[in-house]
Amino acid sequence: MALAVAQAIDRREALVVEAGTGVGKTYAYLAPALLSGGRTLISTATKALQDQLFGRDLPAVCRALGLPARTALLKGRSSYLCLHRMEQARYLLEPHERYLHQWLDRIEAWSRQTQSGDMAEVPGLDERAAILPLVTSTRENCLGSQCPQFRACHVNQARREAMAADIVVVNHHLFFADVAVRESGVAELLPAVELVVFDEAHQLNEIGVQFLGVQVSSGHLLDLARDTLAHGLQAARGLRDWSALAAGLERAAQDLRLAIGADRRSTGKRRWHNAAPEGVDAAEWAAALDALADALDHLCDGLHGVEEHSPDLARVAQRAHELAQRLQAIREPEADARVARWVELGAGLRLVLTPLDIAEAFQTKVLARDGAPSTTWVFTSATLGHDDALSWFTEPVGLKDARTLRVASPFDYAAQAALYVPPHMPAPSDPGHTDAVAHAAWGWAGRIGGRTLVLTTTLRAVKRIADAMTGWAEAQVPGTLVLEVLVQGQAPKRELLRQFERAGLPGARGAVLVASASFWEGVDLPGDVLQLVVIDKLPFPPPDDPLVEARTRQIEHEGGSAFTRYFLPEAAVALKQGAGRLIRSEHDRGVLVVCDVRLRRMGYGRKLLAGLPAMRSVESDAAMWGELDALVTTTSTTAHPPV
Incomplete structure (x- = not known):
């Protein structure tokens, strides 16, 4: 496998390798990558595998080969502490939320000693903890260069280290988030790397369709309403009826959920082929969607003219416009598009429109982008198909012409x-x-x-x-x-x-x-x-x-x-x-x-x-x-x- 990867680097070609358990596929691509002397981007399936690769496997191969290499770990922005949002969290928490106040105290103490700002370093913090959205940022609420903590930002620090590194380790979610919106920093990295490796590549298609599709969730809407009220009162009190704007959006989001059914215990996915999801009255559904679209338009109108009062309000206005556009795209998908549309019920409500696979997008947005033709692409996993062409993987990813290799497990x-x-x-x-x-x-x-x-x-x-x-x-x-x-x-x-x-x-x-x-x-x-x-x-x-x-x-x-x-x-x-x-x-x-x-x-x-x-x-x-x-x-x- 290592020889095949080395040949792919020499030829600047795409290589797909199914490597059975025990082959040592991580070492098999790391060794030729390091020996080639070129810059490499490695994407793994999960943040846990990302940490293992960066903290254990990569240092071990560097030591074995005696090759010093500058390495960097780059995660999505929600994995890093946002210093600005941590400061704002005190204003957002209610006095009775003692548990969250305790966690905020611990995170503030940790923030004074961390170098990376990676939330995975916080002792005992569950990745599903309720405090995390309050102290991390997303693409929607990040203030970018207008943030008062821009210079000290942990996300920007991680990106700077990645731009200067020989080997950068990311994950599939971050990679596809970047393909979708070009905002994570990977876009700047790709043209400058000679080799891109996707480890645990069997997950690429399913992760890709999530990010290349369009979603609107009740969580998105309620977060927008909450931030509208908080930042409106903080930066532009009295200029708009912020309570009415926020309440209107909250009510529209709740009414859309009620249009699906009053039973909050109902969970799962519902097909949405025609005018309304299965089992939902078409007239009620259309009215609820119209009301939500009107609430978003009303919010956009209300924010117009006051965005300049603070970077936070400007970001809120941008989020409102983006959600309105997403809602429109989901309501009226292209007639000939290869897409699936559904409504997902859980703790909240999610409207989803996704492509059936990533073949077209991967070809046009990744393999054919600027700088890509001179890049080597390696895709590997223990399971990529049931035939020698590995068609289960190559077809939905658009790699029918790629070179394939199957390496059997050495186990008896x-x-x-x-x-x-x-x-x-x-x-x-x-x-x-x-x-x-x-x-x-x-x-x-x-x-x-x-x-x-x-x-x-x-x-x-x-x-x-x-x-x-x-x-x-x-x-x-x-x-x-x-x-x-x-x-x-x-x-x-x-x-x-x-x-x-x-x-x-x-x-x-x-x-x-x-x-x-x-x-x-x-x-x-x-x-x-x-x-x-x-x-x-x-x-x-x-x-x-x-x-x-x-x-x-x-x-x-x-x-x-x-x-x-x-x-x-x-x-x-x-x-x-x-x-x-x-x-x-x-x-x-x-x-x-x-x-x-x-x-x-x-x-x-x-x-x-x-x-x-x-x-x-x-x-x-x-x-x-x-x-x-x-x-x-x-x-x-x-x-x-x-x-």
């Missing part, structure tokens, strides 16, 4: 791992399937003392399985081994994995982790800590998801089979991702269980099996228990240390 899967598909498990459509998975997984986990990850395809299954297991754990006889049940959502992902690791150490009680979504990837637990991965169902995309449905319609409109071209490849890649959680080093041993009889009984199951590592097959319940007993009686030499 036949010796290290076994695959079991329980023959008597109810069919996935059977109402009793989830309960059967919970019961079986609990028994298997008990045999090996925990060390079990249960991956489900829905959050509903997470709750049902976790509730069942928690009940069984509480009913166990005192004095016997009581497994700990860890559940997605109880704590941040990183903290849950730490708890799971500690529970799997020798002498600990053992744990079962039940999770979905993001836990299908990004879980790296080598050694004896994780020895059993249980997958409840084949991970086909949900057919009722608006984006999935729109992609299905497009394929069928072109005369293709949506199942063959979309659903099956998506399931193959996702299944491979989930299976990849089991074996993480050459010493690991374990069992993968897929509780879906379709994997053995349906014709397409052979294609899905072919995409998995070549594990030995377990054919019966008795053989399964034998595999588990073998794991108990054999101790690996690579038990994972506590973190």
Whole structure:
């Protein structure tokens, strides 16, 4: 892989590499990147991987090669402390919000000693903490060069360091935010780099469509109303009826939510094909949208002529205009556009319009931009497709002509791992399937003392399985081994994995982790800590998801089979991702269980099996228990240390 990357750098070409677990893909692109002497931009899937690459892998390769390199870490502006907004936060907080006042005190104390301003450095601060929006900035509310703290700004400091560095590490979200609005600093970096590497590239398309689409949320609207009132009263009191302007926008945002339905507990996505989302009265919906558009126009008119009173008010006026334009774009999408539109209900309301893939935008806005033709592009991940052309990845990203390479994992899967598909498990459509998975997984986990990850395809299954297991754990006889049940959502992902690791150490009680979504990837637990991965169902995309449905319609409109071209490849890649959680080093041993009889009984199951590592097959319940007993009686030499 390293040789292929070196050749791509020499030829200034695009290279797509599927590198199996254990290949060492990070070192394989870092070594030729450093040896080439050119400037490199590396994009990773998440901020956690970004920190790992910058803080561990990159320094290790620099030391090994004896090559000093200037390196920089660049995150989105919301990852950095905003000194101006921290000062303003005191005016925005209500006296009764004691918890937020306490956090603000801690952040103010930390701000006096931090060099980077990276909020990830604040001890004990959850990435979902309510204080964060009050002390960080967004593109919408940043004052730019008019900010009184512009010279001391941590975001600007990070950008200056990035412009002077040889290797810059960003993440996919930041990259696409920049592609969409050219505001993060990556736009200035791209023409000046010889090599761009996308690690965990399998996430590019799904992350890209989020940023290349258009969104308006109740959060956007309520934040705008709050800032209008606060900054209006602070800088232009008496010049406008700020309370009425803010209240009008808040009321319009709330009425739009009510037009969907009064039940605040209703969550999920609703298709929006025609005049209104499914199940919504078209006349009421149109009236609510008209009222929201009028409220935004009224706010824009009210701000006209007073923006110059403060940079904050000028920014509020710009945000109001942008939201009005976004709302119009969502209401009236182009008739021939390849887009999906829907309404998402959760804590608030979100109107969404996205492209079906990023192929056109990636070609025109990234690969063909100024300076790009002289740039080398490397895309890599452990899972990029089920064929040698890696078409699952290359087609939606617009890289059909790129050079591709598949590098197999060096692990001996036949010796290290076994695959079991329980023959008597109810069919996935059977109402009793989830309960059967919970019961079986609990028994298997008990045999090996925990060390079990249960991956489900829905959050509903997470709750049902976790509730069942928690009940069984509480009913166990005192004095016997009581497994700990860890559940997605109880704590941040990183903290849950730490708890799971500690529970799997020798002498600990053992744990079962039940999770979905993001836990299908990004879980790296080598050694004896994780020895059993249980997958409840084949991970086909949900057919009722608006984006999935729109992609299905497009394929069928072109005369293709949506199942063959979309659903099956998506399931193959996702299944491979989930299976990849089991074996993480050459010493690991374990069992993968897929509780879906379709994997053995349906014709397409052979294609899905072919995409998995070549594990030995377990054919019966008795053989399964034998595999588990073998794991108990054999101790690996690579038990994972506590973190």
